[in-house]
Amino acid sequence: MTATMADIGPVLALILVGFLPNEVWRLLGLVLVRGLDEKSQAIIWVRAVATAMLAGVLAQLVLASSGALATIPLGVRIGAAGLGFVAFLIARRSVFVGVVTGEAAVMMGAYAFAP
Amino acid sequence: MSIGPSEHPNRAPGKVFADGMVAALRSVFFYVLLGNYVGIGALAYEFGFSLGWMVLSTLLVWAAPAQVILISTLGTATLVEVALAVTLSSVRFLPMVAALVPMLRREGGRQRDLLLPMHLTAISVWVEGMRLLPARPREQRVAFYNGLGVGLIMAAIIGSAIGFYLAARLPPLFAATLLFFTPLALLMSSARNSRTLLDGLAFGLGLVVGPIVAAQKIGLDLMWTGLIAGTIAYVVHRVREAKAKVTP
Numbered sequence: 001m002t003a004t005m006a007d008i009g010p011v012l013a014l015i016l017v018g019f020l021p022n023e024v025w026r027l028l029g030l031v032l033v034r035g036l037d038e039k040s041q042a043i044i045w046v047r048a049v050a051t052a053m054l055a056g057v058l059a060q061l062v063l064a065s066s067g068a069l070a071t072i073p074l075g076v077r078i079g080a081a082g083l084g085f086v087a088f089l090i091a092r093r094s095v096f097v098g099v100v101t102g103e104a105a106v107m108m109g110a111y112a113f114a115p
Numbered sequence: 116m117s118i119g120p121s122e123h124p125n126r127a128p129g130k131v132f133a134d135g136m137v138a139a140l141r142s143v144f145f146y147v148l149l150g151n152y153v154g155i156g157a158l159a160y161e162f163g164f165s166l167g168w169m170v171l172s173t174l175l176v177w178a179a180p181a182q183v184i185l186i187s188t189l190g191t192a193t194l195v196e197v198a199l200a201v202t203l204s205s206v207r208f209l210p211m212v213a214a215l216v217p218m219l220r221r222e223g224g225r226q227r228d229l230l231l232p233m234h235l236t237a238i239s240v241w242v243e244g245m246r247l248l249p250a251r252p253r254e255q256r257v258a259f260y261n262g263l264g265v266g267l268i269m270a271a272i273i274g275s276a277i278g279f280y281l282a283a284r285l286p287p288l289f290a291a292t293l294l295f296f297t298p299l300a301l302l303m304s305s306a307r308n309s310r311t312l313l314d315g316l317a318f319g320l321g322l323v324v325g326p327i328v329a330a331q332k333i334g335l336d337l338m339w340t341g342l343i344a345g346t347i348a349y350v351v352h353r354v355r356e357a358k359a360k361v362t363p
Contacts, residue, residue, distance in 0.1 A: 002327040005189045010168050018185045021202035023234070029212025030233045034226075038217040048317040048352070049345030050210035054238060054305060055321025056328075056340035057180070057207060061298035063326055068158060068183075068291040068308075080295065081302060088303045091151045095143045099296065099302040103150070106295045110288055 076109035128258040133346045135262020138247055139270070144239035147300040148267055148273040148279045151179060154293030156278020157285050159186050166279045173271050177237050179297060180204045210345075216243070219260060221253045228257055229335075235264025238301060243267075313352040320344035329342050 005013040036043050061069070062077050069077070084102020091097035126134075139145055152173070159169040164186060176182050181201045188197050212233050219232055238246075244260050251259050278285070278293075309315035326346040329336045 003194050004192070006185070006193065008194070009166065010189070011171070013189055013197075014168065014172055014175065014185065017189075017198035018172060018181065018201060021198045022176050022178055022181045022205045022208075024202065024235045025205050025208035026212050026236060029209040030216060030280060031230060032209070033213040033216045034204045036213075036217060037220075040217075043217050044313070044352075045345065045349045046210045047214040047350045048313055049341040050207065050214050050241075051183060051305070051314055051317035052321035052324070052344035052348065053207040053210060053337050054242075054301060055344065056325035056337045057155075057238065058298050058301045058305075059322050059325035060329065060336070061180075061295075061301075064329060068154065068255035068287065069294045071288060071291050072295070077295070080342065081298060084299050085302060093301065093307050095303040095307055099143060099147060099299045100227075102299040102303075103292070103296060107289070107292045110292050115289060 072106065072110045073113050076106060076113050080106035080109055123252075126255060128235075128255075131255045131258040131272075132262035134255075134266075135259040135264075136266035137262075138243065138259070139263050139266025140177055142239070142243050142263075142267070143304065144243060144267055144300055145270045147296045148239060149277075150271040150293050150296040152271040152274030153278035153281065153285075153291045154296075154350055155179060155182060155186070157282040157290040157293075158183065158278075158282075159275070160279050160282035161287075162186050164189055168274060169275050169279065173268065173275060177235065177268060177271075178205055179237075179271075183294075203335065203337075206335070207238075207341070208236060210341060211238075212236050215241060215244060215260075218248050219256050221256075225259070232257055232264065233259045235261065235268065237264075237267070238297075239267050240264045242304050242308060309352030312355065313348055316351055317345050317348035 008016070033043070033046075062081050063074070080102050083105045084098045087101035088094060088098025156166075156169060159166075159172075172182050172185060176185070181204050182201045184204055185197065188200060192200075215232070215236060216229060218231060240260070240263055245262060247263070248256050248260065278290070282290075305318050309318055321340055321344040325336065325340040328339045328343070335337070
C-alpha cells in the first residue's frame, strides 16, 4: 500500500494508476448503455447528468483550482472568465473571441495581482 | 437542407475520417488544447518526466485533469493515493460515453468498433461530437468521431512538445495561465451548444450546484453535482413536455 513510482518506474505507474483508473469509467459507460437507444428517457437523463458534470468541472477549475492554476488569485480567475463571457456575447456568441479575451485577461490579471 | 457531397452515405471511411480531422482543425478546442497542453508539457518537464512519457500519458489517459494529477503527485504520493485521485477526477466519462454511444451505434455495427470512440472521448471531443454528429449519416459517425478525436489528440501532443521545449524559458506564472484555456473553452462552447432547455438548464444548475456540493466536503463532488443538477434539469424538462402535450 505504500509503493510509489520509484518502485515500479514511470511507465508502469502510468498504466496502473493513470490509464486503468481513468479508462474504467469510459468502459463502464460503454457497457451500461447496451440496449438503450438515443431517444430513451434514460439516455436523455444521462446526457443531462453529463452536461451538469461538465459545468461542475468548469466551476472546479475556476473556483477551487489546485496546482499551478492556484497561483493565480481567485478574483482574477472569476473576473477573467466573466470578461471572456461578456466578449463572447458581444461578439455574437463567438467562442474564439471569448476564449482569447478571457485568456488575455487572466494573463494580465495574473501579472498585475501576482501574490 | 440539401445533402452535400461530404454527407453522402457511401463516402469512403478514410474520407470521413479526414472530414473529422478537418472539423478538429476548425474547432476552437484544437487551439485551446494546444495552449493548455503547452502548460501541461511545461509542468511535466518541471517534475522531471520525459517527453516520451508525456506523449504516452496523453495517448493512454487523454484527460487533462487526470494528467495534471499524475504529473504533480506521482513523484511524492503513494500509487494507491494517485490512482484514487485519478479515478475520482474521471467519473464524468461514464455519462459522457453513455450519452454518446447511442448516437454512434447503427444496425449491424460491431461493439468493438465503439472501443476507439470510447477511448477518444474527452470533454473537447465529446462537446464537438455531440454538436456535429447529428448532421452526419449514421454510417459515417464512428469514422468521423475517430477523425475528430485523433485530430484533437494531435493538438494536445504538439502542444505538450512545445511546452517541453519552452519549459526552461517559460515563467511558471505564464505556464499556469495557459491551463486557464480549458475552463474558458468549456464555458463558451457549452453556452453556444445549449440549444435546448435541458442542456442549458443542466449546465446552469451544474454551475450553481457544483460549488455548493464542494463546500459540503462530502467527497465525490462531480458525481453528486451531475446527479443532482442533471436530475433536476431532467425533471423540469419532463414536466414541461407533459404540459406541452396537455395544452397544445
